[in-house]
Amino acid sequence: MHNVRVTYRVLKLIVSILSLVLLRPRVTGVDNIPRKGPVIFASNHLSFIDSVIIPITVPRHVTFLAKKEYWTGKGVKGAMSRWFFTTMGNIPVDRHDPRAGQRSLEDALAVLEKGGAFGIYPEGTRSRDGKLHKGHTGAAWLALTGKALVVPVGLKGTDKVKPIGKMPRLGRVEVHFGTPIDPARQIEAGTKPAKARRELTEEVMTAIQKLSGQERVD
Numbered sequence: 001m002h003n004v005r006v007t008y009r010v011l012k013l014i015v016s017i018l019s020l021v022l023l024r025p026r027v028t029g030v031d032n033i034p035r036k037g038p039v040i041f042a043s044n045h046l047s048f049i050d051s052v053i054i055p056i057t058v059p060r061h062v063t064f065l066a067k068k069e070y071w072t073g074k075g076v077k078g079a080m081s082r083w084f085f086t087t088m089g090n091i092p093v094d095r096h097d098p099r100a101g102q103r104s105l106e107d108a109l110a111v112l113e114k115g116g117a118f119g120i121y122p123e124g125t126r127s128r129d130g131k132l133h134k135g136h137t138g139a140a141w142l143a144l145t146g147k148a149l150v151v152p153v154g155l156k157g158t159d160k161v162k163p164i165g166k167m168p169r170l171g172r173v174e175v176h177f178g179t180p181i182d183p184a185r186q187i188e189a190g191t192k193p194a195k196a197r198r199e200l201t202e203e204v205m206t207a208i209q210k211l212s213g214q215e216r217v218d
Helices: 002-022 050-057 075-087 100-113 138-146 184-189 193-212
Strands: 026-028 039-043 065-067 091-093 117-120 149-156 174-177
Touching (some): 002 050, 002 075, 039 050, 039 138, 039 193, 065 100, 100 117, 100 138, 138 193, 149 193
Parallel strands (some): 026 174, 039 117
Antiparallel strands (some): 149 174
């Protein structure tokens, strides 16, 4: 475990240096990030590199889900992919498994129960039109079940650096961390579970929109 942590820190340092040089990220709201305890980073999703940008700008180890195919590649490229995603602490997801969604939430809950940090995209997938789409309630379920704070994250410019289906290009990205949202209000009020999940989801998506400046599409 110690070796894994050291390797993660070294890899994060290397990626951070490369990102600082190539992407010149502008980061705000780092003071809003809890330094300990279970926390969920709920972000808009514009590009593949979002799951790289968030971990290098957060002063904690953030776990993300990643498709299982990143672990099953062949040759040198496949080996490098397995090493990278394993070292980063990502959790593989079999998208063809009919229970993939539930298994993913269970894996995420296990991270939170250990006092860890978990990253999630409430939209469920990358936005192809640059707009902020309706949020799914999985992040809210995690927050309510795991009694975890939710830090909204607004990303800008990552879709310009790595457009879907195109080669990376130089550019500048922005990462904005908002004020943590505490699910305790819904819990203490005794709000019915389905309503509590939807209310919390709406609160999170509204906060993300203010940080990202995107047009909302519900």
